[in-house]
Amino acid sequence: MIRGTRWTTLLAAGILAAGIAIPNMAQTQAQTRLATVYAITHAKIFTLAGAPIDDGTIIFRDGKIAAVGAKAEIPADAQVIDATGLQAYPGLFDSLSQMGLSEVAAVSSTVDSTETGDFNPDVVAAEAVHPASEHIPVTRAAGITHALAVPGSGGFDSGRDSGVITGQASAIHLAGWTMEEMLISKSVAMGLDWPTIETRTFDLSTFSRKDKPYAEAKKEYEKKLDELADWLERARHYAQALEKGSAARFDRDVKLEALVPVVHGELPVLVFASRARDIRNAVEFCEKQKLRMVLAGGDEAARVKDLLKARGIPVILGPVQNAPAREDDPYDQPMAQPAELSAAGVKIAFASFDNSFARRLGQQAAVAVAYGLPYDEALKAVTLYPAQIFGLDRELGTLEPGKLANLIVTNGDPLELTTELRFLFIKGQLTSLENKHTRLYDKYRNRPKP
């Protein structure tokens, strides 16, 4: 976004940032208790690794699940939480978000979601995630215990200029005083905003529509793809040089270095693409380049479901409560698409692509159920599947011994709108559900009558 009044914006935001945007650290004290041993008893446990346990116990120690079952023995040093009448689930995973990268979307000085330039493989989300962001406690109060912070995932300021390679996505716990405490994995995917052939664009500098001939738009598109292929080619050469131990013979290149795991197929590319044609092009490109592809967005993914299934490409879906991708699509196309993809055998996960709307994650999954997605699949699409997609399923995604104790205890279905969250654990720590919104609510509902 180009602004005419950048100076005043900066100045105003600078003043505000001092007082508002950076929360007082004292406020977040008492947010967590020291890690200890917990036993949650008499809960209905949805492990997502088998049938639910009607009256079960979960034991966790030092942040990891030690035992789950109908007859788990309670250690003497455990803090016991009687969850009679309550239900336990793995914590929800928002698998594509701007968490910690953006505070107030319209105030550019509070937004770090999108770097300038087209090729930024070396930038890493975790380096900029703000542990004291007010969005983090607000989001976890919705049962979301961990998230993927993704560069180039949007933000008011990104506009069309999110580049091609947007940077490395980081998996983070939604609690912690520093990034070291929050970090699950610094790099789980490389963002790739798939270039599109756009003959009609909106020019913000003149606030008007711009048309260009198809041939010109296509040329621009092809140029970007050539550049992308060139980056990958150079990364391959760089990788070969590294393997042969000859790196000392030339300058270290941090951008190419960051692309090495991508060209080796170790780090997936998280490809943002919407239209069927773009998705097809991206799939073809990734196959040719031998990249591991995860599709993000995918407004029209169901149109290419067979291709996605055949290539084993999973899809991270954005909010489903949206207008149809095309005006002559059925009115419920976005809501019904998850069911269609799932039925075709495509692995899906839901994500917010946002920060302030992240707490609608469960709602999106529930709506997909209303339009045909099996309930179990919906639940897994916000827990286990995203963990599998990003290679984190050894630590997260189900309630099984050895996994991180990121879990929630609710009074009902965690996807339903009116369900209340009772307890939330991150890395085995009982974590406060208090947040900016509960604090303001308490303050103003106690305001004396004027």
Next chain:
Amino acid sequence: MSCFVNRTLKRTKTQPAMPLANRSAARTLLAAGLLFFSACAVHAAPPDAAPVILIRNATLLTVSHGTIEHGSVLIRDGKIAAVGQKIEAPAGAQVIDATGQFLMPGIIDCHSHIAIEGGVNEGSVSVSSIADVAEVIDPDDMDIYYDLAGGVTSSNILHGSANAIGGQTILIKLRWGQPADRLPFEGALPGIKFALGENPKRSNFSFPGAPKRYPATRMGVEEVIRAAFTEARDYKKKLDDYNRRLKAGEKDLIAPRTDLRLEPLVEVLEGKRYVHAHSYRADEIVMLLRVAREFGFKVRTFQHVLEGYKVADEIAASGASASTFSDWWGYKMEAYDAIPYNAALMTHRGVLVSINSDSGQEAAHLNQEAAKTMKYGGLSEEEALKLITLNPAIQLGVEKRVGSIDPGKDADLVLFNHHPLSAYAVAQMTFIDGRIYFDRQRDIAGRATLQKEKDALIEKEKKVAAAKEKSAEKKPEEKKSDEKPKPSSAGSAKGGAQ
């Protein structure tokens, strides 16, 4: 734009009047043709004569007098004729068996910008009261159908928020398939949009190269409103004087020159036009109440009113009401203190509250948004349902016509397959004036026919293109029409006046 759904959402939040470039891109000749056919095939307007319908054995969420299990509603002449457990179907009545389903009053969206594509904002001046959204009603806007499919029956169509005093507004019924002049809600008082804070002072965007428009601060916003009402008061005095002298029989009088800009403001002073004031921060809400007191007019609704919870007592005492979002926050500075408890807290403090959409997509699940107030602030089911039915009806002055399931009211109803305060509920049928304007089963059944028509059209288009290519082979660099892309999801971003 790009592939990020939320990116487009974000953009609409702070940018009134962004022309929807992609929408128009979608309207290639071919697409327009398809639209036309689809409109005819599935979404044809119901017949003019309202049938007699009995909806039988539903859970009736009346909103005004509790829940009736295994209840029936008889519809006659477009009105609710009877409500109860034992209603026999009159001879010739169409009977809808709603066993296991939930019937509630049609949803009323107190803040919408659908059906006025491209007509949301007259942003050139700070007082645009001369502009009227009623002049640009587009009955073919697909958002009408999308919202109907979510159970919405009436929408308050507002001008955007680019100006301290914005354009004139109109309440419509979502009579999909009817011509534009059949959409307005008969007899409903018109309104005018005011806007306070970041949007009218244009904090979040500017037109590069364009001169700065007054106001640029909240101080200036207040002054724009005061100045306009000072003028309107003088104008009204002139008109009143003239009318009095005319009545007294004076001859050779010259009528005051008509001022189209001030006329709507005079109507506000006379209580003939509602003020719907876009607002965020508590201080600006109280500011407008001060100005309203000074000039002797009422604020009918504060819209958005995200910090309304901070000054709920002041709003309640003024007699103004509040129409807010469920859980939006943090997208701009003045939304940073927004809380999802807003609706419930204001309700508990005696403010009449509704939950609105401000977006064609959000409107399609207002039932879910209302449900959130049960979790955030502990409203009862009935209180939650009122936020999207009876309360907005009262706010818009049409509670005698709509907003609850009561005999004598318009048969504006929606049938859900589950309790509408659940995320698993899907609207099955939407009635307006006793006619079925949306029927999920019929929509689904019609899709195969549409696909056939579409395929036939594409075939035809291809033949025409092939013939053209043959006849003009000397111009090989010419682009092929079927390669022309439609830009991605940004086209779906609507609303845009938050």
